[in-house]
Amino acid sequence: MLEVRDLHAGYDGVEVLHGISLQVKPGEIVAVLGSNGAGKSTLNNNISGLYRPFAGAIAFEGTDITGASSERVVELGLVQVPEGRCVFPNMTVRENLELGGYRRGREHRAQNLERVTEVFPRLEERFAQLAGTLSGGEQQMLAIGRGIMTEPRLLILDEPSLGLSPILVDEMFALIRQLHGQGLAILLVEQNVVQSLTLADRAYVMENGTIALSGMAASLLENPDLKRSYLGM
Amino acid sequence: MDGAAATAVPSAGLLPFGDKMEFLGIDLPSYSWATVFGSAISGVFLGAVYALVALGLTLIYGVLHIINFAHGSLLMLAMFAVYFLWKLLGIDPYVAMLIVVPGGFLFGYGLQRLIIGQSSHGRDEIILLVTLGIAIVIENAALFAFSADERLVQVPYDMDGIDLGVTYAVYPELAALGGSLLITLLLWLFMTRTDTGKAIRAVAKERRGARLVGINVDHIFAISFGIGTACVAAAASLLAATYPVHPQFGYLFVLIAFTIVVLGGMGSFVGALVGGFIIGITEQLGRLYLGESLGLITISAIFILILLFRPTGLFGQRVR
C-alpha cells in the first residue's frame, strides 16, 4: 500500500534520513519507534509532501508520490495527524472538522461528521468552541477527528499519545485499535514502545536516520537489543 | 486634497458660538453642535471607505503576515481604471465596480502567484521589499503614462443627496457608506460560510495543518492578495466621484489605512471597520478644529498613541 524505498531527506541540505525503506500493507498497523530526533517526523513529513526528499522513492497504492504536493497526497487518501496536532486555533471545533473534508471526503461530510462524533462525543459537546481553547487531549481528539473527515485509506499518526494522561493514553490506543478494526491501515509513530508493539502487526525501529531494527511486532517485543535501549532492561 | 468637499457641503449650522474653546493654551474655534455633528457624520462616510481599504490591508497581513506596501499604488491604479472606464467608455464609476472588482481580484491573484510568491521564496523580509518595489514600479509607470495631472470623474448627481437634518449627505457619500458596509458584510459571509473562506482563516493561523488537510497554501495566499486588491478596487469606485486621482494618490490613503489596521489590531476585521470609523470621524473633526493641513496630524497622533499604549490595537490579540 505504502512503499518507501531508500529515502534520503533533511532540511536545507542537511541530511537527516540516510536511506529509509519501509512498507505498509493494506489493513496493517505498522509502528515506527525511535528516540527523540531519530527522524520519525521527518519521515512522515516527507511522505506527506510537506518536504521534498533528496533521493529515493515513495509510492502509495502504486502511484509514485515522491516529491508530490501535500494536496495530491491527501487527495489519494494518505492522511497524517501530525505531532503537535496543528489544529486551527482560531476556528471552531466544527469548522476544524469540516476542513478535514476540504480536499477529500467532501461529498460525505455530513456522514463523516456523524462518524467522528460517535467516536468522540466530547467533540460534539464543544462544536462551537474555538479549537485553541481546547485542552491538549481534546485537541488531539480533534486532530484525529479531522483526519477521519478526510476519509483516509492510510492514516499516519505521529505520537498521538504525546502529552496525554495515562488514562487518555489507554483510550487513545483503544481508539487506534477501533479504527484499525474498521479496516483502516495505520502507520503509528510512537514513543510508547510496549503498547505500540502490542497493538501493531509489524514495526520499524529508527536510529539516527536509519532503520536499526524491523520485524513482526511480537518478536520485536522479545528482542534483547530493543529491551536494552528502550525499556532499560 | 479635495477631501474637504465632505465638510464643505451646505450644513445645518455653520454659525460658531460666540465664546471660544481653549485646548492646551490654543484657542480653538467653537461651533454649534450641529456643525460638529455634521462633521462627524461626514467622517462616518469617509471612514467607511477607509475601512474598506484597511480591510484589504489587514486581510493580506493576517494571512501572509506581511505589510503590503503596494496597497496604495494598487488603489491609485484602480482609480485610474475607474476614471478611464468613465472617460473613454462613459461607464458610471459605481457601475464600474462590476469590472474593477473582478479585475482587481485577478490582478492581485496574479501579482502574488506569479511575482511576489515566486521572487520571495517564502521569506517575509523579501516579500516586504518586493511589494515596495512593485509600488515604485506602478507609481512611476503611472507618472509616465498619465502625468502628474489630477483627474476627476464627474457624475451628474454628485451634489444631489438627502437632508439628514443636521447635515446634507450627497449620494456619493451615501454610496460610500452603503457600498463599504455591504462589501464588508459579503466578505464576512465569505470568510465564515465558504470552504475557501475557511481555508483562508486556516492558513492564516496554521499553515502546516492547512497543508495536511490538502489546502494549497500558495493558492490561498494568492486568493487573499486578490481579495485585498478587490477591496481596494471597490474603494476606488466609491471614491472616484469625490476624489481626483493622480499617480501619488495612494500614499495618504494607505498611510491612513495602515493607522487603522494598527488601531483596530493587525489582522482583525472588526478592528478595520471600527478603526475606519474612528479615524474618519477624527480626521473630519480635526479638520474642523485645526484646519485643513493640521487636521491630519490628529491621525498621526492617534497612531503614535496606540503604539505607545496599546500596540496590539483595539481588537488585536497578544503577540503569540
Ligand SMILES: Nc1ncnc2c1ncn2[C@@H]1O[C@H](COP(=O)(O)OP(=O)(O)OP(=O)(O)O)[C@@H](O)[C@H]1O
Ligand atoms: N524544520 C527543521 N529544520 C531543520 N532541522 C530539523 C527540522 N525538523 C527537524 N529537524 C532535525 O531533524 C532531526 C530529526 O527530527 P525529527 O523531528 O524527524 O525527529 P523525531 O524522530 O520525530 O523526534 P521526536 O520523537 O522528538 O518527535 C533532528 O535532529 C531535528 O533537529
Ligand SMILES: [Mg+2]
Ligand atoms: Mg517527531
